[in-house]
Every structure is written in structure tokens, then in C-alpha cells.
Amino acid sequence: MPAEPDGPPPAATLPEATPPGATRYARVVVDSRLPQLDRLFEYRVPPGMTGVEPGVRVRVPLRGDRLTSGWVVETTDARAWEGEVADVEKVVSPVPVLQPEVWALARAIADRAAGGAADVLRVAIPGRQARIEKQWLAQERAELPPLPEAVEAAAVLPGLVEARRRVAIECAGGVAEITDAEGAPVWVGRWAISLASIARQAIERGEQAIIVVPDHRDQRQLRIALAAAIGDERVVELDARQKNPERYRGFLRCIDGEPIAIIGPRSAVYAPAPKLGLLAIWEDGDPLLSEPLAPWVHARDAALVRQGQSGCALVLAGHARSSDAERLVELGFLEHERLGAHRVRVLPSALTDDGRRVPAVAFRAAKEALATKPVLVQVARPGHAPGLRCGDCGARARCTSCAGPLGRSSRGAVPSCRLCGRLAAAWRCQSCRGTSLTEVGRGSSRIAEELGRAFPGVPVMVADGEHERLTIDAKPRMVVATRGAEPLADGGYGAVLLLDGDALLSREGLRVAEEAVRQWATARALAADGATVVLTGAGGATVTAITGDTTVPFAKAELAERRSLRFPPAVRTASVVGHPDAVAEAVEALAEIEHLDVLGPVPAPADVVKGSREGELERAIARFAYADGARVAGVARGRVLAAASRPRKPGAPPRLRIRLDDPEPFDGL
DNA sequence: AGCACGCCGACT
């Protein structure tokens, strides 16, 4: 920021604004999960203590001499708290890890989710690494090298960042070759190149870009594409999979405020970025973007709040439009864009008579493609046989300890429980005492064996959770992958076989069809131009979603159906779980809100809250309009607060838990 | 969470 030509120096360069002798106070958010403590506490800065500045981590006494960690939100000369004021115990580190805009964001997100701000901060701020911090404090900031030459023709949606547009982007798919930081050619999804180009717009304006991805596979592609677009010195990764020191190093670079692109998993949406030009979410329909910790906020929702606060450009992108993004398009909040063209032929195919073999169309497509390129086979389940039946009476083989389904992880392996993993070495049928087992269904390794026999001489590899493979070269081969584990092939796949459509769609659940379409679109995007994609075992709207060249009509239809059923994302929800009394009180309080309806309460399933027994707790679901969100969250927070100060037995589940926009109860609908 | 405060039953 330039100083006035002849004016005083900027305030930040003055040594210490407070005159000696005046008492300073610090308002601190304490790092606690208790709803009762979710507010600012005021402490005196003892004379002689330095470094108590907004954003730093401090230790403060809470209730007598018990010390708690917290972050300074602001410092003042005038105290607002009338009662007794304790002293800040010490400054843990001088680094302002809680930036003002992140505090404002955490507060707003917590309020919207009826949760505590400290819970959000725990996700937003990585644990301190003293060694890394020391390096960061000592190092002098090097000037960033100039941006790589821009390729005019490669510009994607020019002016998007400058105009602060809010856009839902459907990316057409396909792969492309670019040059990595060392000058070697690498293949990445075209989506990554598009997002990198948009991010460059922010960097060119001297602003930051945050791009959130569901997993490290996408992050890898995006990192490569960004390195090509803006130089790898300007790419900061905030990956929870990284070693803690690496993660903290990246986090500290964000605080520097340079024009950089920040990429990472769902928590990256909270990265400090004082000059945020672009906030983008890749694959916003991916359930991985939903935070599994309280207050269970989806990165898309966090991004919407953050965009509202910072006014930056917003992008929700994916190979398939999510019903949530489509809702925002229909509302006029987001514009629709479609990027690129991907020429593939998608052939729907019914299951064959015996339902066991690869259909003839798929066989032909694979055979043709294998002459020059690899072939991707997407299957629903890992392992050898996902299910087992009694060979004598046909009863489903179940785990003796948890009643979960037994399966076989590899040919001839001892059956094991797919839920708890226990081995069932001496299995006997519960109903007929029989000991022979028949395999039901085919997992990735069994399909790989079958394909190996069907295509003699063609190498077959498996890619699933256990055999992770990010990329493969362009040599012809069969790649059998579970959903989400598909490797990226140099040059793209010559054919993509989406087997097991029926298995994907047979589950019950609000988002089953939408999720299937998303996973198919993801696999389809890995195909080379001109490739054939075969989809088996699916029907109806999901098929046209994937054979056509846009998923938008499908998302529209999904949304329309959810509207008629009053299901999310047409409405918001609050799931209320706890002691029957507490649930009844909460439901009563929520029912005061107009147009809010309540399903239940009904006995809650076991373990809906960790350690709860079947029928011990009750659950109710409230549905309400987006416009009533603040009121619902306020009432919910009030009930949780009231329930929290009531006694409960040690080890017992909490008396009341309210989760807003909890997808879980709708999984089985 | 944890701990102090406070108002009703069995005891020296």
C-alpha cells in the first residue's frame, strides 16, 4: 500500500501505538469445543508483555488457573467486560496465524452451521511447527520470478476474475499434454488447464486464488497445470496428506499475501488470503468436500459464505453439474458456462443374459481400442467377490460378530467381513450349517482375471484403494479401477467401460443417481478424443445424462424432483439427535418457525452418535427454507447450549446434537 | 469439561 507522498508514515511502521502505562486488553477466542465458551473473552495484557497482537496464539487462564489455548482476535485500550479480568499467560508464537478475514469467515460459517467458531478454526489453522516458523520468521522474502509467457489462445473465460463473476462451469473432459516445471511433457485433465488459466487471471491482478479439490489425485493434476500457467513458485499446496511441517510451511506462505495460487483439500477453503481474487471449487458434488468434523460444513457452503464476505470471483466447476450448483444457477446467483469439447461416443448397453460377462459391445470396443491405447474398466467394488452365499441354502453369508456381509478380497482368500474386516476362517451357515460358499458379484480383481482370459496377451492391471495408481503410460493394456481410483492415462483411454451400473444404482439414497452420473462423467473425462464409452446396467435419466454432451438437464431434473419432495438441496435441513427429552424440546422450539416441518422424532439408529446404543437416542429432521437459515441456526444453537449445561453421565453420548445440512439421514431415502 | 454454589434427607 503506497503511503501519502508527504504525509505521516503508515501506522503499521510506528513502533508501538499504545503510550507507556496505558493498559491494553486482548479479546481472545478460546480453543474449546464447548458451546458455552463460543464467544470472546477479554484479558489484560500484563505490563511488559510484548507480541500480543491480533491473530497470534496465546495461553490464557480460564476458570481459576487452568490454562487454555486461544487466538487473539483484537486488542483494545478500553475494556468491555465489567467483571474481573485475568492476564494473558503467554504468547505462544508471534505469527498472526488467525487473519482477520479468516476470523470473520469462521464466525459466519459457525453461525450458519449452528456450531462453534473454534471448531472451524481447528480445521482452518494447522498445528504449529516451531522449526518451520523459525525459518519463516528469519527468511527474507524473495521477489517472485516473472510470470511465464501467457498463451493468448489458451485464455479461458477472460475477464472472469476482474468482473468478479460467479460461475458454475461444466468442463467437457478429455486430457491434454503440457510441460511440467522441469520441461518434461505431462498429461493432465483439460479441466486442470482451464482452472489454472482462470487462476492466472487473479495472479496477473496481483491477487490470490484458492482452488479446492476433493482429493490428492486432482490436486496433482492441478498443481502441474498451475506450475505451467503461473510458475511453480506461485503454487502453494495445503495438503493434509503432506507432512505437518510441509503443510505449515505452505500455510505461512499464504499469510505473506503474495499473488499465489493456493490449492488443497476441503480445508483449503479457509486458507488465509487477504487479497483473494478467485475462489474455486473443483467437483463441488464430490462428497469428500464435506468436512467430517464439527460443524460438518461442506466446502461449497464455506466458499459461498467467503465469496459473500470478500466479493471475489467464484467458480463451482465439475465434469458433471451438481444439483446444488444448478440450484444456484436457477436462482440467478451463478452463471452457467460450459468449457471445451470432448468427442466421445457413449453406448448404453443392457446386462447380458447371465449378467456376469462383459457385454458384446464393450468387448468389441475394448478389442478395437487395445490395438493402440489402454482401456479403462470402471467397476463398483474392489476385491475378488463383494458377496458370498451359502452353497447349500443360498442364505447371505454374514459376519458372526457384526452381521456385516462377507466377501473375498482375492481368489481363494479366507472370507472376511466387508464392514469390520474380521476373517471368517471356519464359516458355517447360520441357517443350514452348510460350509460351502458361492461367490456373488465381481470385484475389481475378479474382473481383471476374467478380462485377462478374454484378452490373452493383453496386460491387465488393477487400480483401487489398495493398489493405488495415479498415472499410466500410453501402452495398450486393460486397467480395472474402482470409482475414484482411475489412473490418468497418457493420451487418454481408447475405450472406457463403465460396468456395474446396476450395482451403483441399486443402493437406496437421495444422491445415488447424481453420484453415479458424477462418477461416470469423471471416468468418461479420462477418455481420448474419439474414444468409445460403454455404460452397462443403467437406465432412464442417468443414461441420457451420460450419453448426451451435457449433464445440466439431468441436474435440473434432479433438482425439480427434490423440490417436489422437499428434499435437499431444495430445502435446508437440521438433524436433531439426542435424549428424547432434549430432542422434544428442540423440535418444539424449531416448530415455531413458519414453513418449517419436522420428520420424527423416531428412535435413532445405533451409533448415530459415537457410542450410542440402538433406541437410546431419538432423531428428528427439520426442513426449512434457505431464507430461514439464520433463525433456525440461532434456535438450534440455543437448544444445544441449554442441553450442554445439563448434567450427563460420564461417557454417555451428548444430550443433544444438531447438525445442519447433514446428508446422512437422506442416504437411505 | 470441570468446579463451586446451593438447597433438602439421614446422621452423630
Add this chain to the structure above:
DNA sequence: GTCGGCGTGCTC
């Protein structure tokens, strides 16, 4: 008369 039950409230 008092010791102590745990419902209620509070944490700068």
C-alpha cells in the same frame, strides 16, 4: 443441629 446429595451456573 450438621454432612453431603447432585441440579444449576459459570468460565474474561
